[in-house]
Amino acid sequence: MVKSSSMQPHRSMAALSPSAGPSLGDMARALAEGCTRCGACAAACGFLCQHGLPGDQAQAALDGAAGGDPYQCSLCGLCGVVCPEQLAPGEFFLALRRQAAARGDLDLARYRGLLGYEARGHSRLFAWQGLPPGCDTVFFPGCTLPGTRPAATWRLFAELRRRLPRLGVVLDCCHKPSHDLGRQDYFAERFAEVMGPLLEYGVSTVLVACPNCHKVFSRYAAPLTVRTVYEFFADNGLSSLPMAAGEVTVHDPCPLRAEEGVHRAVRGLLAQAGLTVTEMRHSRGRTLCCGEGGTVGCVAPELSTAWSARRADEAGGRRMVTYCAGCAGYLSRVAPTAHLADILFNGEGPEGLARALAGRARVWRAPFTYLNRLRLKRRLRRLLGLA
Ligand code: SF4
Numbered sequence: 001m002v003k004s005s006s007m008q009p010h011r012s013m014a015a016l017s018p019s020a021g022p023s024l025g026d027m028a029r030a031l032a033e034g035c036t037r038c039g040a041c042a043a044a045c046g047f048l049c050q051h052g053l054p055g056d057q058a059q060a061a062l063d064g065a066a067g068g069d070p071y072q073c074s075l076c077g078l079c080g081v082v083c084p085e086q087l088a089p090g091e092f093f094l095a096l097r098r099q100a101a102a103r104g105d106l107d108l109a110r111y112r113g114l115l116g117y118e119a120r121g122h123s124r125l126f127a128w129q130g131l132p133p134g135c136d137t138v139f140f141p142g143c144t145l146p147g148t149r150p151a152a153t154w155r156l157f158a159e160l161r162r163r164l165p166r167l168g169v170v171l172d173c174c175h176k177p178s179h180d181l182g183r184q185d186y187f188a189e190r191f192a193e194v195m196g197p198l199l200e201y202g203v204s205t206v207l208v209a210c211p212n213c214h215k216v217f218s219r220y221a222a223p224l225t226v227r228t229v230y231e232f233f234a235d236n237g238l239s240s241l242p243m244a245a246g247e248v249t250v251h252d253p254c255p256l257r258a259e260e261g262v263h264r265a266v267r268g269l270l271a272q273a274g275l276t277v278t279e280m281r282h283s284r285g286r287t288l289c290c291g292e293g294g295t296v297g298c299v300a301p302e303l304s305t306a307w308s309a310r311r312a313d314e315a316g317g318r319r320m321v322t323y324c325a326g327c328a329g330y331l332s333r334v335a336p337t338a339h340l341a342d343i344l345f346n347g348e349g350p351e352g353l354a355r356a357l358a359g360r361a362r363v364w365r366a367p368f369t370y371l372n373r374l375r376l377k378r379r380l381r382r383l384l385g386l387a
């Protein structure tokens with residue numbers, strides 16, 4: 001018997017709420033006093049170039065003066081990596097977003113499309129938890145991969161299930177959009193609805209395919225263990241590997257910049273598939289935003305476009321491979337980009353693989369993405385015994 005559940009509120013919701021952490025005032029003071037105005041972060045970031053150094057923006061916040069619009073920061077975290085003082089300006093800009101949302105200053109209409117996408121992902125129609133008896137590990141594919149690449153997602157799940165026969169699956173949204181818009185309370189409530197049934201059922205491990213889901217789960221889903229499927233396959237192998245050749249370069253998604261094990265796993269899988277990986281100037285911990293981060297495109301499309309263009313420039317004509325469906329979609333506008341799943345779970349023979357490597361894998365777009373997710377849900381229910 002499989003437990004099938006949808007969005008039940010959960011008693012331990014408070015335990016899942018984001019930790020209070022330091023106040024905005026404390027963060028601003030630490031940044032204003034700790035920042036030496038060296039400019040290393042601004043040299044890497046168009047937003048800071050336009051709106052001023054983090055220390056000055058923090059001082060402006062303390063003085064009640066107008067600073068930069070935090071909704072133009074992509075929350076990519078690169079500033080924190082290059083800062084010699086180990087400051088984390090991206091966290092400060094997220095805190096400013098939370099303050100704006102709490103005060104009612106966030107214009108939700110700007111983000112209507114994105115928030116509708118998030119709400120549909122969590123709705124009774126699309127969300128589903130399939131938890132087989134004895135299941136302690138679930139696959140959480142996220143929203144975009146199943147919609148844009150339903151066949152690859154199905155093959156990926158089947159491959160996981162070969163190793164983990166009692167694997168469960170959770171179709172839902174992690175609510176990263178609301179999280180990054182600063183809607184902290186809304187995010188905490190919705191994420192608790194995702195997590196509650198998993199904790200109640202005794203699930204201990206979540207395997208994610210999406211870097212944004214990884215960021216949310218690793219930050220808020222304690223005591224669950226969170227791993228990417230790419231690490232799982234690097235450790236456990238694949239039943240069959242594609243036979244490719246040639247050079248590719250890897251775009252590491254910025255939510256995973258600190259995850260060295262994921263960087264190694266992805267490169268190892270590409271090497272096993274016969275591909276030679278050469279690195280861009282900014283990779284792994286110093287990777288760049290693809291342009292989609294922080295939903296900057298909704299308010300400052302020129303900044304978002306500049307991130308993408310910079311990435312394409314660094315790729316220098318090489319074929320890019322990434323492991324985020326959002327990054328793949330954004331970067332495909334400016335350079336040939338494949339999702340790792342397009343390569344590992346292609347299923348269309350040598351020609352399909354060649355198309356994928358050229359950044360021309362079949363990628364579905366709305367409204368078909370929604371139809372794909374419904375079909376995948378029905379297929380999974382049948383497979384797990386809930387036809
Ligand atoms: S998080 Fe990224 S976009 Fe925001 S200030 Fe830092 S480097 Fe710039």
Ligand code: SF4
Nearest residue numbers: 035036038039041083
């Ligand atoms: S790199 Fe660090 S110290 Fe230098 S300007 Fe940026 S936040 Fe300030």
